[in-house]
Amino acid sequence: MARLVLSRLAALAVILLALSAIVFALEAMIPSDPVRAMVGASATKEAVAAKRHELGFDKPLPVQYVRFLGRAATGNLSDSLRTRRPVVTDLGNFLPATLELAGAAAIIAAVLGGLLGIATARGKGTAPRLLMLAGASAPPFLLALALLMLFYSKWHILPSSGRLSSSITPPAGPTGLLVIDGLVHGRFDVVSDALWHLALPAFCLALGPAVALGRTLRSSLQTVLTQDHIRTARAKGLKERTVLLRHALRSALNAPLTMGGLQVGLLLAGVVVIESVFAWPGVGLYTVQSISSTDFPAVAGVTLVLGALYVVINSLVDLAQIVADPRLRAA
Amino acid sequence: MSTAAEAIEAERAPAVRAPVLAIRDLAVTFPGAVKALRGVTLDIAPGEIVGLVGESGSGKSVLGLAALGLLPPAATITGSVLLDGRQMVGTSDEERRLARRRYAGAVFQDPMTSLNPTMKVGRQVAEAAGSTEAAIEALERARVPEPRRRAGQYPHELSGGLRQRVMIAMAIAGSPDLVVADEPTTALDVTVQAEILALLTTIRDETGSSILFVTHDLAVAAELADRIAVLYGGRLAEIGPAADVLHRPCHPYTVALMAARLRGDSPRATMLPTLEGEPPDPRALPPGCPFAPRCPLAEPACDAALPEPEAAPTHDGLVACLHAGESAGARLRVREAPSPRGDPEGAATLDVGVPLGQKRGPTGATPHPGPALLLTDITKAFGKGDRRRAVVDGLSLEVPAGGSLALVGESGCGKTTTLRMAVGLENPDGGEIHVGPGGSPQLVFQDAGASLTPWLTVGEMLEERLRTDGLDAPARRTRSVEVLQMVGLPADVATRRPRQLSGGQRQRVALARAVAVPPALLACDEPISALDVSLAATVLNLLMNLRAELGMAMLFVTHDLAAARFIGDRVAVMAGGRIIEEGPSEDILTNPQHPHTAALVGAIPRFEAHA
Numbered sequence: 001m002a003r004l005v006l007s008r009l010a011a012l013a014v015i016l017l018a019l020s021a022i023v024f025a026l027e028a029m030i031p032s033d034p035v036r037a038m039v040g041a042s043a044t045k046e047a048v049a050a051k052r053h054e055l056g057f058d059k060p061l062p063v064q065y066v067r068f069l070g071r072a073a074t075g076n077l078s079d080s081l082r083t084r085r086p087v088v089t090d091l092g093n094f095l096p097a098t099l100e101l102a103g104a105a106a107i108i109a110a111v112l113g114g115l116l117g118i119a120t121a122r123g124k125g126t127a128p129r130l131l132m133l134a135g136a137s138a139p140p141f142l143l144a145l146a147l148l149m150l151f152y153s154k155w156h157i158l159p160s161s162g163r164l165s166s167s168i169t170p171p172a173g174p175t176g177l178l179v180i181d182g183l184v185h186g187r188f189d190v191v192s193d194a195l196w197h198l199a200l201p202a203f204c205l206a207l208g209p210a211v212a213l214g215r216t217l218r219s220s221l222q223t224v225l226t227q228d229h230i231r232t233a234r235a236k237g238l239k240e241r242t243v244l245l246r247h248a249l250r251s252a253l254n255a256p257l258t259m260g261g262l263q264v265g266l267l268l269a270g271v272v273v274i275e276s277v278f279a280w281p282g283v284g285l286y287t288v289q290s291i292s293s294t295d296f297p298a299v300a301g302v303t304l305v306l307g308a309l310y311v312v313i314n315s316l317v318d319l320a321q322i323v324a325d326p327r328l329r330a331a
Numbered sequence: 332m333s334t335a336a337e338a339i340e341a342e343r344a345p346a347v348r349a350p351v352l353a354i355r356d357l358a359v360t361f362p363g364a365v366k367a368l369r370g371v372t373l374d375i376a377p378g379e380i381v382g383l384v385g386e387s388g389s390g391k392s393v394l395g396l397a398a399l400g401l402l403p404p405a406a407t408i409t410g411s412v413l414l415d416g417r418q419m420v421g422t423s424d425e426e427r428r429l430a431r432r433r434y435a436g437a438v439f440q441d442p443m444t445s446l447n448p449t450m451k452v453g454r455q456v457a458e459a460a461g462s463t464e465a466a467i468e469a470l471e472r473a474r475v476p477e478p479r480r481r482a483g484q485y486p487h488e489l490s491g492g493l494r495q496r497v498m499i500a501m502a503i504a505g506s507p508d509l510v511v512a513d514e515p516t517t518a519l520d521v522t523v524q525a526e527i528l529a530l531l532t533t534i535r536d537e538t539g540s541s542i543l544f545v546t547h548d549l550a551v552a553a554e555l556a557d558r559i560a561v562l563y564g565g566r567l568a569e570i571g572p573a574a575d576v577l578h579r580p581c582h583p584y585t586v587a588l589m590a591a592r593l594r595g596d597s598p599r600a601t602m603l604p605t606l607e608g609e610p611p612d613p614r615a616l617p618p619g620c621p622f623a624p625r626c627p628l629a630e631p632a633c634d635a636a637l638p639e640p641e642a643a644p645t646h647d648g649l650v651a652c653l654h655a656g657e658s659a660g661a662r663l664r665v666r667e668a669p670s671p672r673g674d675p676e677g678a679a680t681l682d683v684g685v686p687l688g689q690k691r692g693p694t695g696a697t698p699h700p701g702p703a704l705l706l707t708d709i710t711k712a713f714g715k716g717d718r719r720r721a722v723v724d725g726l727s728l729e730v731p732a733g734g735s736l737a738l739v740g741e742s743g744c745g746k747t748t749t750l751r752m753a754v755g756l757e758n759p760d761g762g763e764i765h766v767g768p769g770g771s772p773q774l775v776f777q778d779a780g781a782s783l784t785p786w787l788t789v790g791e792m793l794e795e796r797l798r799t800d801g802l803d804a805p806a807r808r809t810r811s812v813e814v815l816q817m818v819g820l821p822a823d824v825a826t827r828r829p830r831q832l833s834g835g836q837r838q839r840v841a842l843a844r845a846v847a848v849p850p851a852l853l854a855c856d857e858p859i860s861a862l863d864v865s866l867a868a869t870v871l872n873l874l875m876n877l878r879a880e881l882g883m884a885m886l887f888v889t890h891d892l893a894a895a896r897f898i899g900d901r902v903a904v905m906a907g908g909r910i911i912e913e914g915p916s917e918d919i920l921t922n923p924q925h926p927h928t929a930a931l932v933g934a935i936p937r938f939e940a941h942a
Binding site for chain 1 (some may be wrong): 424428431432435437439440441443446447450459485489501505632
């Protein structure tokens with residue numbers, strides 16, 4: 001177990017290094033001048049040069065990269081060229097919203113995918129399977145628009161944008177996740193309002209991964225259900241429910257867990273679109289705005305944080321697989 | 332059917348208590364008109380062990396599952412199966428589940444796959460026993476040492492024998508009246524098999540549970556069964572007291588099975604007696620006696636109608652054969668072919684179009700000086716760090732050119748690793764491997780079905796192998812047909828794919844591919860352990876023939892001492908990664924020197940039906 005954690009930490013360092021190099025190379029190659037963008041078109045040559053020197057943009061690229069790494073290692077991801085605030089501060093402001101949205105989506109995807117997989121494992125439940133497949137095959141923004149039209153415009157059940165109704169003041173801290181903070185402070189009005197706002201965007205984000213998970217779980221369960229140990233469980237006279245949930249499900253978790261880890265990547269990519277549609281004040285919205293103003297420190301910061309998140313979650317998936325299947329513990 | 336039922340009643344006369352399992356005229360058909368069982372009637376008395384013997388496809392496992400009410404919903408079932416008076420045919424899933432839970436237990440073939448890999452064994456037993464304490468008690472009754480500690484372990488942490496004891500504990504945990512044991516020892520080593528068979532007998536004696544013991548091996552059934560039932564083509568061929576069926580069989584199939592059985596004293600100079608043909612295809616069964624196409628006594632009347640079981644002429648049981656009286660006598664001759672070591676029959680068909688090098692008998696002069704394979708002090712370890720274990724530990728052996736060496740040992744002794752290193756599939760950590768001239772060694776695996784490419788036809792596979800030999804396309808085609816003939820397959824097999832072939836045919840195809848370009852050394856990894864008795868004998872004969880004709884040396888890895896003795900000029904016994912005894916094959920069984928060899932020899936089932 002300790003070896004696994006160490007090897008994952010090493011992998012995390014390598015991947016972050018690679019990601020930073022890619023982001024840095026992109027920044028160097030793209031023919032836009034962040035300094036010029038900062039100081040404005042009317043600045044004098046001298047002013048530009050002075051600013052360039054101040055920001056270190058006149059040094060050779062390898063030196064710039066090393067300086068960039070050195071700063072990143074100490075938690076300094078430079079200042080955003082657009083917001084003029086440290087990128088770390090910006091991320092601190094926007095990341096909780098995204099984590100809350102992505103977390104809610106992950107929970108919905110796991111529950112929905114699990115139900116779908118179990119319900120359809122024995123050849124039944126064709127209708128829900130087709131329905132979900134149809135939903136997942138629509139691009140997320142289309143799905144989002146359709147759901148907004150129904151639940152917001154037509155039925156007025158769910159809000160269209162934001163994390164919280166403007167009439168409610170969010171509690172201060174400690175996590176920045178409104179549902180959790182609401183619970184901590186006993187502010188149940190915040191909890192329910194936050195959940196209300198989460199419902200649509202989280203569902204739109206979750207549907208694709210849910211279908212992927214469900215299909216993987218389904219085929220995995222179907223394989224397990226033909227295995228000898230299932231026949232043994234039935235021979236014991238166990239109820240079919242027990243056979244399925246206690247014996248088959250755990251043996252069938254490996255592939256869906258792998259799929260779940262991979263889907264996290266898609267989920268994080270989907271955040272960008274969904275946050276734009278629902279005006280969700282998270283990292284996705286921040287990224288879109290940063291890209292359009294060639295704000296490379298911001299883009300680099302987001303990339304590194306989301307990359308780290310991806311690696312950490314997939315390491316947790318590995319761990320979960322080991323918990324689910326004791327045979328992996330010896331390896 | 333009334334005669335059969337009456338006869339069974341008569342036969343069971345001493346048993347006054349109601350049978351634990353009463354099967355009446357049971358027929359099971361699977362989708363695709365696969366007739367697995369066609370009217371079988373069988374009773375099991377309280378405390379009785381019935382050995383149900385048959386080849387693969389005979390319907391024996393289906394009968395076991397029917398007794399448990401575990402047949403898949405797609406199966407069409409008629410007749411009646413009463414488990415302690417509860418109907419298991421046509422009743423609801425829930426009724427059958429409750430009957431199963433209350434009255435039955437099951438032990439299946441492979442304890443590794445039959446136990447849930449993700450659940451501690453104690454909990455798995457407790458599911459059947461009702462509580463953890465009852466589970467510990469069941470483990471104790473199944474003679475699992477340190478039951479408390481074992482209960483906290485996962486299946487993969489136990490040895491094969493212990494796993495099967497856990498399965499048995501699970502089967503007996505609910506004090507069932509019937510235990511269905513489906514090939515419970517087939518996946519185990521011979522010494523472990525002997526222990527498990529003894530355990531099952533003890534459990535019957537202690538608890539009075541009846542046991543339906545399903546096996547393909549008459550000798551194993553003989554070890555513990557009170558009565559033996561022989562199944563063929565979904566029909567009961569013969570049933571009677573174990574000693575009678577073994578020693579006074581009167582169905583020609585039972586007679587043939589006894590004759591084809593490879594024993595420790597089968598003459599090595601002649602081919603093994605074999606049954607012609609293969610078991611019937613359950614999708615296309617003949618209207619008459621299913622055994623008639625292979626039966627030396629068959630006459631037109633046999634093909635007219637299914638023979639019903641009637642009182643056997645030689646024992647107290649039943650037999651379904653029009654010629655039951657004659658079969659025990661001299662008229663039945665199982666085919667006895669002349670020795671491959673002398674003047675091989677069918678040499679002309681073996682004489683193929685491509686020069687095969689010098690032909691000679693296995694004991695004759697060798698074409699190349701020096702050994703076909705020489706392993707000197709090889710070592711191999713697997714695992715990392717603390718878990719690193721030597722699997723092969725300073726092993727030396729020699730296979731002379733044209734000679735044959737059988738490498739025998741129990742699972743985990745390192746025999747397969749040795750073979751893999753010998754053919755270059757694995758590199759040794761230390762020591763030297765010298766392969767004689769004449770091209771790379773060829774390999775035949777245990778599971779022929781899995782070693783063939785599913786989407787290629789047999790012809791394509793053979794031609795692919797021949798392409799490496801530089802033959803042009805027409806020559807390759809001619810040659811593949813010749814090779815198929817050589818292994819006793821018709822030419823039209825070339826157009827088929829593996830799944831369209833029977834198990835025996837697949838093993839022949841694997842063999843054909845291995846010898847298509849005759850190698851100097853043929854390495855076989857348990858090629859017969861997955862085959863039924865009569866097919867195993869056929870494959871052994873074929874190997875002996877091919878070896879004599881092609882002048883190949885052979886390294887034959889097996890856990891079966893009798894097969895080793897038959898196929899090997901010399902036999903080497905392996906244990907713990909080393910060779911503990913090596914000698915001429917005749918001596919190993921008759922005069923084993925090492926205690927481990929003696930234990931292996933002692934554990935071979937010997938057809939001594941207990942009283």
